Amino acid sequence: MILRYVMRGLLRRPAETVAAAVAVALTVAFLVLLGSFTARTGARLTERAAARVPVDWQVQVTAGSDPKGARDALAAVPGLTGFRAVDYARIPGLTAVSAGNGTRTTGAAYVVALPADYPAFAPSEIRMLLGRDGAVLQQQTASNLGAAPGDIVTVLGAGRPVQVTGVAELPNADSFFQVVGAPAGSGASAPPDNVLLVGPERFAALTGGATVVHQFHLRLDRASLPADPAGAAAEDTRRANHYVAAVAGGALIGDNLQVALSAAREDAIYARLLVLLLGVPGLILAAVVTALVVSLRNDRQRRDLALLRLRGVTPRRAAILFGGTALADGLLGAALGLGAAMLASRAGPFGPVTAGWLTAGAIAGVLLAAGTELVPVAATLRGSAPAVTDAVHRMPPTRLPLPLRLGLDVLLLAGSAIVFWLTARGKYQVVVVPEGVPVTSVNYAALLAPALAWPGLALLIWRVTVLILDRPARIPAADPGGRFADLRHDVVRRRRVLIARGVTGLAVAVAVTVSAAVFTHTYDQQARLDTALTVGSDVAVTVAPDSTTGLDPAIAAVPGVTAVEAVSHRLVYVGPDLQDLYGIDPATIGRAAPLQDAFTPGSSVHDVFARLAATPDGALLSQETLHDYQLHPGDQVQLRLKDASGTYRPVPFHVVGVITEFATAPRDSFVLANRSYVASATGLDAVQTLLVRTAAPAAVAAAVHAPPAALVNDITAPRVAVPSASGLAAGSLAGLSGLTLAFGILLAAAGAGLVLVVGATQRRRSITALAVLGASARRRAGLLWTEARILTIAGVLGGLVAGAVIAAELIKVLTGIFDPPPEHPAIPWTFVAAVTAAVTATALLATLGSARWATRVDASRLRDL
Incomplete structure (x- = not known):
C-alpha cells in the first residue's frame, strides 16, 4: 500500500x-x-x-666525519629514489687569456665536482647554454673571463689549466650553494659569481689542498608524502630528523623540499x-x-x-x-x-x-x-x-519579523563595519605562517566582517523593501481602464512582508553570485599580474646580469608585438649587500612592464617614475634598504657597479623614492635607476633584458630569435616553470570560481522564478475569486506582473549592492592572498550583465507562465475556494 x-x-x-x-x-x-x-x-x-624543488635534500657531511657512513645511512631514508655525490671547494680564483679580451682574472671561485649523469638526475639545476659537458663555466663566470668553449682557463692556487667545454646557467644557484645547517638569515646574501663545474675524476687535481665540502643530493618519492602541504612538510621533517639522528651528527641537511612545502x-x-x-x-x-x-x-x-x-x-x-x-x-x-x-x-x-x-x-x-x-x-x-x-482563512502577515523589530540588521552591520575597520587599520594578515615554524596561525576574528555582513545586508534589504511598500493607502480613484491601480497598491501593501521576503531571497542569490565573481575576477587579474611581474611582461628575453654581450631589441621586433622595452640588469653592491639593479627608461617602461600604485607606497607609480626621469642620477630603493642604511629621499648614496674592465667601482646616486615590486625583480631588495645614466657611469650599455608587450605571448615567444645564451619566457607557459612566482600565480581558482559562478547564476535565476511561482501559488484563491467576480484574465495577470516587477527590480538592485559590499570586504580581509594587493576590485561587467539578464529572463518566463495559469478557472479551482 x-x-x-x-x-x-x-x-x-x-x-x-x-x-x-x-x-x-x-x-x-x-x-x-x-x-x-x-x-x-x-x-x-x-x-x-x-615540482619546483630541483633537489629535495642536500646532505652535507660535517667536518671530520666519514662520508661513507653518511652515504650508507641514506639507504634507510623512506621514499628515497636516488642520490648523487657532489663536492665543493673554494679556490682563490680563475684566470683566462684571450686575444680579444687580454688577461682577465676573477675573485674567489668555486670548483664543483658533478657526476656525468647529474643533469639528468636534477634537470632544473643546470641549463646548458653552449658546448657540452666536461669543464663547464657558469654563465656569469664566462662573462667575467670573456671565455667561451675551447678557451683555456687556469685555476689559481693549483695552477692547473683547463680547457672549457661548455657554458651553463645555474637557475637555482641560491639553493645549490646554500649554507647547510646555518641559522635562518645567516647564509650568504647571494650565490657565487664564479663557478667551474668538472667531473669527479678531475676535481682533486684542480683543488689541490683546498677544503672540500662533501654533499649528497637526494630526490624523494613525493607520492609517499601526505597530500596536504602541512602534513607533507611535517612528514618530510620527521624523515630528515631521523636521518640526522641515525648518523649521530655526521651530516646536516639542507631541506629544500621542506622549505617549499612550508611556503x-x-x-x-x-x-x-x-x-x-x-x-x-x-x-x-x-x-x-x-x-x-x-x-x-x-x-x-x-x-x-x-x-x-x-x-x-x-x-x-x-x-x-x-x-x-x-x-x-x-x-x-x-x-x-x-x-x-x-x-x-x-x-x-x-x-x-x-x-x-x-x-x-x-x-x-x-x-x-x-x-x-x-x-x-x-x-x-x-x-x-x-x-x-x-488554508482558506490564512492571511498574509503584515508585522515585521522579530529580528527586524529588534534592530538586528543594524547591530550586525555595525559589528561588521567595526571589525572591517579594525582589520583595514591594523594591516594584519588573516593567515600567519612563520618561516621555519610548523605551526600556522589563522585570525578567524577578521572573518567576522563578511560573516556579519551577510545576514545584516539580507535583513536590511528586507527592512528597506517593507518600508518602501508600506506607503499609505490612497483615496480610491476612478478606474475607467480597468487597471486595478488601487487594488494593486492595496494588495502589494498587504503582502509587503511576503514580497520583501522574496526580494531578500532573490537579492541574496544575486549577491552570492556577484561577490564570488568580483573576488575571483580580481584574483585572476592579480594572478596574471603576479606572473607578468615574475616573467617581466607578456614575453621576456633575458641573459645573465652584467652580461657584456647583451641583447639587440631588434630580435623582438616580430609580428604581433606592440612594445619592446630594453632593461639593463646589473649587480650592485649597496654597502656589503649584493643586489640587483635595473636600468630603465622611466618615461616609457610602462608600455611593456606591469605597473601599479602599490609598487610605490605613499605615492602613485607615475609620479615616482616622473621624479626618476627628472633626476638623471636618481635611484629607487626598497623599503628594507632605506631602513637598514637610514636613507631618505634626496640623500646621496654610493653604489658599487662593475665597469667595462670588470672592476666594481663607486657610482653616486640620489635617492628619489621607494619601490617594492618591479618586473623580473626579486621579492626582497633591488634598485631601479635610469638606464642611460648607468651606461654612461660604467661604460657598459649592454641590454640584459627585453620586455615585450603582445596580445599573443606564446606565438611571439616562439618567433623571437634569441641567442643561445638567452632565455625566452612568456606568461602562458606552465606556471610551475616560473621558479619565483608566488603561490598566487602557482595556484588556480578555476575549479572554485567555475563551480561558484556556474551554480550561482543557476541559483539566482532559479530563485527569481521560484519566488514568483510560489507567490502566484499563494494567491491562487484570490485570483480565482477575482475571476468569479468578473475580472478578466488580463486584469488578474496584471496583479502578478506588478509583483514581478517589484521583486525583480528590488532583488537585482539589492543583490548588486550587497554583492559589491561583500566582495570589497572579502578582498580587504583576504588581502594576503594577493601579491601585489589590488588597487581596486576588478568588476566583471559581462558576467554581471549575464546574471542580471538571466534573472530578468527567468522572472519574465515565470510571470508569463503564472499569468497564463491565472486565466484558468475550472471546477478544481472553485473547490479550493
Missing part, C-alpha cells in the same frame, strides 16, 4: 516530482563538487610546491578560507532554493493530510506515507545530482570527485528532501492535525 501510494502520488503530480528532484540534484552536485575540490586543492598545492601551507589555508567564504554561502543558498522548491508540495500535503486524518489514518501511518514520498524525491534527486557531479568533474575544472563526498552528497540530498517535505507531518505527529479549511 505504501509503495502504491508513493508511486501514484509521484505520477499524479509529475511536475512537482521533477522540480523537487532537480532541486535536490542541484544541491547534491554542488556539495559533491565543492567537497571534492576542497580535498583536491591541498594535493595540487603539494604537487606544485614539490605552500599558507596557500592551502587561504584555499580553505576561500571555500568557506565563497563556496559555503553558495551551498547554503542551494539548500534554501531546494527547500523552497520541495516545499511547493506543502500546501497540497496539508490538505491531503487533513483528508487522511478524516478517514482515520493514524499519525504514524501518515508519517510513513509522506515519508515514502519524501524518500523517493530525495533518492531520485541524489541519483541525478551524483550523475551530474561526475559528468561535471570530467568536463569541467573541478577535478575528480571522491567516494566520500559522493556518499555525503547522497545522504545530504535525502535528508534535505525528507526534512522539507515532512514539516507538515510534524504537527500530526504531535496530535494537532490541520483542518481542511485552514
Whole structure:
C-alpha cells in the first residue's frame, strides 16, 4: 500500500516530482563538487610546491666525519629514489687569456665536482647554454673571463689549466650553494659569481689542498608524502630528523623540499578560507532554493493530510506515507545530482570527485528532501492535525519579523563595519605562517566582517523593501481602464512582508553570485599580474646580469608585438649587500612592464617614475634598504657597479623614492635607476633584458630569435616553470570560481522564478475569486506582473549592492592572498550583465507562465475556494 501510494502520488503530480528532484540534484552536485575540490586543492598545492624543488635534500657531511657512513645511512631514508655525490671547494680564483679580451682574472671561485649523469638526475639545476659537458663555466663566470668553449682557463692556487667545454646557467644557484645547517638569515646574501663545474675524476687535481665540502643530493618519492602541504612538510621533517639522528651528527641537511612545502601551507589555508567564504554561502543558498522548491508540495500535503486524518489514518501511518514520498524525491534527486557531479568533474575544472563526498552528497540530498517535505507531518505527529479549511482563512502577515523589530540588521552591520575597520587599520594578515615554524596561525576574528555582513545586508534589504511598500493607502480613484491601480497598491501593501521576503531571497542569490565573481575576477587579474611581474611582461628575453654581450631589441621586433622595452640588469653592491639593479627608461617602461600604485607606497607609480626621469642620477630603493642604511629621499648614496674592465667601482646616486615590486625583480631588495645614466657611469650599455608587450605571448615567444645564451619566457607557459612566482600565480581558482559562478547564476535565476511561482501559488484563491467576480484574465495577470516587477527590480538592485559590499570586504580581509594587493576590485561587467539578464529572463518566463495559469478557472479551482 505504501509503495502504491508513493508511486501514484509521484505520477499524479509529475511536475512537482521533477522540480523537487532537480532541486535536490542541484544541491547534491554542488556539495559533491565543492567537497571534492576542497580535498583536491591541498594535493595540487603539494604537487606544485614539490615540482619546483630541483633537489629535495642536500646532505652535507660535517667536518671530520666519514662520508661513507653518511652515504650508507641514506639507504634507510623512506621514499628515497636516488642520490648523487657532489663536492665543493673554494679556490682563490680563475684566470683566462684571450686575444680579444687580454688577461682577465676573477675573485674567489668555486670548483664543483658533478657526476656525468647529474643533469639528468636534477634537470632544473643546470641549463646548458653552449658546448657540452666536461669543464663547464657558469654563465656569469664566462662573462667575467670573456671565455667561451675551447678557451683555456687556469685555476689559481693549483695552477692547473683547463680547457672549457661548455657554458651553463645555474637557475637555482641560491639553493645549490646554500649554507647547510646555518641559522635562518645567516647564509650568504647571494650565490657565487664564479663557478667551474668538472667531473669527479678531475676535481682533486684542480683543488689541490683546498677544503672540500662533501654533499649528497637526494630526490624523494613525493607520492609517499601526505597530500596536504602541512602534513607533507611535517612528514618530510620527521624523515630528515631521523636521518640526522641515525648518523649521530655526521651530516646536516639542507631541506629544500621542506622549505617549499612550508611556503605552500599558507596557500592551502587561504584555499580553505576561500571555500568557506565563497563556496559555503553558495551551498547554503542551494539548500534554501531546494527547500523552497520541495516545499511547493506543502500546501497540497496539508490538505491531503487533513483528508487522511478524516478517514482515520493514524499519525504514524501518515508519517510513513509522506515519508515514502519524501524518500523517493530525495533518492531520485541524489541519483541525478551524483550523475551530474561526475559528468561535471570530467568536463569541467573541478577535478575528480571522491567516494566520500559522493556518499555525503547522497545522504545530504535525502535528508534535505525528507526534512522539507515532512514539516507538515510534524504537527500530526504531535496530535494537532490541520483542518481542511485552514488554508482558506490564512492571511498574509503584515508585522515585521522579530529580528527586524529588534534592530538586528543594524547591530550586525555595525559589528561588521567595526571589525572591517579594525582589520583595514591594523594591516594584519588573516593567515600567519612563520618561516621555519610548523605551526600556522589563522585570525578567524577578521572573518567576522563578511560573516556579519551577510545576514545584516539580507535583513536590511528586507527592512528597506517593507518600508518602501508600506506607503499609505490612497483615496480610491476612478478606474475607467480597468487597471486595478488601487487594488494593486492595496494588495502589494498587504503582502509587503511576503514580497520583501522574496526580494531578500532573490537579492541574496544575486549577491552570492556577484561577490564570488568580483573576488575571483580580481584574483585572476592579480594572478596574471603576479606572473607578468615574475616573467617581466607578456614575453621576456633575458641573459645573465652584467652580461657584456647583451641583447639587440631588434630580435623582438616580430609580428604581433606592440612594445619592446630594453632593461639593463646589473649587480650592485649597496654597502656589503649584493643586489640587483635595473636600468630603465622611466618615461616609457610602462608600455611593456606591469605597473601599479602599490609598487610605490605613499605615492602613485607615475609620479615616482616622473621624479626618476627628472633626476638623471636618481635611484629607487626598497623599503628594507632605506631602513637598514637610514636613507631618505634626496640623500646621496654610493653604489658599487662593475665597469667595462670588470672592476666594481663607486657610482653616486640620489635617492628619489621607494619601490617594492618591479618586473623580473626579486621579492626582497633591488634598485631601479635610469638606464642611460648607468651606461654612461660604467661604460657598459649592454641590454640584459627585453620586455615585450603582445596580445599573443606564446606565438611571439616562439618567433623571437634569441641567442643561445638567452632565455625566452612568456606568461602562458606552465606556471610551475616560473621558479619565483608566488603561490598566487602557482595556484588556480578555476575549479572554485567555475563551480561558484556556474551554480550561482543557476541559483539566482532559479530563485527569481521560484519566488514568483510560489507567490502566484499563494494567491491562487484570490485570483480565482477575482475571476468569479468578473475580472478578466488580463486584469488578474496584471496583479502578478506588478509583483514581478517589484521583486525583480528590488532583488537585482539589492543583490548588486550587497554583492559589491561583500566582495570589497572579502578582498580587504583576504588581502594576503594577493601579491601585489589590488588597487581596486576588478568588476566583471559581462558576467554581471549575464546574471542580471538571466534573472530578468527567468522572472519574465515565470510571470508569463503564472499569468497564463491565472486565466484558468475550472471546477478544481472553485473547490479550493
